[in-house]
Amino acid sequence: MTPPAGAAAFLDSAGWGGAAIMPLAGDASFRRYFRVARGAERAVLMDAPPPEEDPRPFLAVGGWLAERGFGAPAVLASDLGRGLVLLEDFGDARLREVADAEPGREAALYEAAVDVLAELRTHPAGPFAPYDRAVLRREADLLVDWYCPAVGLPVDRDGYRAAWDAVFEHALAGETVTVLRDYHAENLMLVKDGLGLLDFQDALAGHPAYDLVSLLKDARRDVAPALETAMLARYVAATGAGEDFMRAYHVLGAQRNAKIVGIFTRLWKRDGKARYAALCPRVWAYLERDLAEPVLEPVRRWFDANVPAARRGDPMMAAS
Incomplete structure (x- = not known):
């Protein structure tokens, strides 16, 4: 440095x-x-x-x-x-460290983060590139590009794409908003007037569920299912989001976490950053929770046929 x-x-x-x-x-x-x-x-x-x-x-x-x-x-x-x-300079009070040190404040901190997303939804999407099917596909492909080869799994790539194509429509329907794409506890700072935002340079115009996924299925910090449920309820109450939104939330949850498994594996294999591989078990747990949802049935069937449960986790361990 x-x-x-x-x-x-x-x-x-x-x-x-x-x-x-x-x-x-x-x-x-x-x-x-x-x-x-x-x-x-x-x-x-x-x-x-x-x-x-x-x-x-x-x-x-x-x-x-x-x-x-x-x-x-x-x-x-x-x-x-x-x-x-x-x-x-936003200072040193990141949501992640404050929530870890003061568990009694965790719910209130996440409520503030959810409220920012509810407010963001009231603004038409900015002049940013669309978060379209091509981007969703390219990102999901990172799992078969990097994780599967790293752990020695030959997989059905055509079947993988077809499975995702069968569900992506849920993530492409409805209104679009500015999607910050890395909206999570390590990119949110506690400042005098609310929350300071970081790491938003890759923003796209896409589905409002995506940033909620980033926040509540955090690759770097455990978010308890009860907290996720409570924050989803808060967002729904603020925005009137319905069943279509929840289907998109699960599809984008699975898509984002498949992407992250691939990215973290690439950071290990290509860039020598082994600490990211160790985060993959948490990400797999989020992914499997969404795969259990009915809307993800085609994708779940592909994973069941191609990636045995014992090979889902830290790629450094699954490769040995």
């Missing part, structure tokens, strides 16, 4: 000359984050190095959110050629 080349000059041009630069976080992509400190002032430096990363989508989505009163961080300065962006 060495500061990127040109960081000092960028900060100087932004009026932050002489500020200390401290490692803050990395993520599953090439992006890195640093805290910038000058006296009592704080900011966050995002390093999104080209050509691997492009900060423009982050700025576009953040601007769209801020214009509508949602908690995107303010942009203090940017150098798009170098992929450097100076952002408002």
